[in-house]
Amino acid sequence: MKMAAPVYAQVKITGALADKLRAEAAQRRLSLNALATEYTLLGLEAPGPEDDALAGVERRIVSTLLASRGDVDTLSASVDILAALVDTLAKMLLVHLPEPSGDEREAIGASALARYEKLLAQTANTGFDEKRPRAIQRIAELLLGRCPAPEADPGE
Structure with missing residues (x-):
């Protein structure tokens, strides 16, 4: 199964709703992106007049989120590799330097x-x-x- 290319969207929220999002994100220790994603998914799960169309949109958004999770995993693996490299270098230097x-x-x-x-x-x-x-x-x-x-x- 071929994965669709990820889609990135920007949403601008101003005024009282923006303040509400910032406060809730700080309280729950989430990034604004994660909180907006959660609200988007909750909104897609709510029944609406065009459930079939919403289900399709939901599947596309969920696949985008899963693809983003893969990018996060790749970044985490890079950090692990860097830590292993620094650890190996430090051990080699400490052992071989008189x-x-x-x-x-x-x-x-x-x-x-x-x-x-x-x-x-x-x-x-x-x-x-x-x-x-x-x-x-x-x-x-x-x-x-x-x-x-x-x-x-x-x-x-």
């Missing part, structure tokens, strides 16, 4: 700061492909090679 002797400590500190500044500049210049870190993209490719995607979604 403790400097007292008289060399200042020189090594200055050298480390210079190398750190060079690393930051290098990362800013070559570490990203558009807005995505290249390292995360490469790790994701390697993980996909190890764990191929299932042919069909078990939830369908």
Whole structure:
């Protein structure tokens, strides 16, 4: 089954209703988008004069929400990969760097700061492909090679 492309919509609510939405979102600790989505789904579930048309709209909105959930899962996986990468790097550095002797400590500190500044500049210049870190993209490719995607979604 081919998934439809996601649809994004903007809704502008002003006045007292906007204040009511902000207050309820803060009280329930939800984003304004999540609360507006919840109200939209509740409105679609309410019976109306054209139930068949509303059911079709509801299915399209629900499929859009499910597709957005996939994007959130992808972002969460990227954060997990980044945390694993930083953890591995920190362990490698701590294990392989010897403790400097007292008289060399200042020189090594200055050298480390210079190398750190060079690393930051290098990362800013070559570490990203558009807005995505290249390292995360490469790790994701390697993980996909190890764990191929299932042919069909078990939830369908």
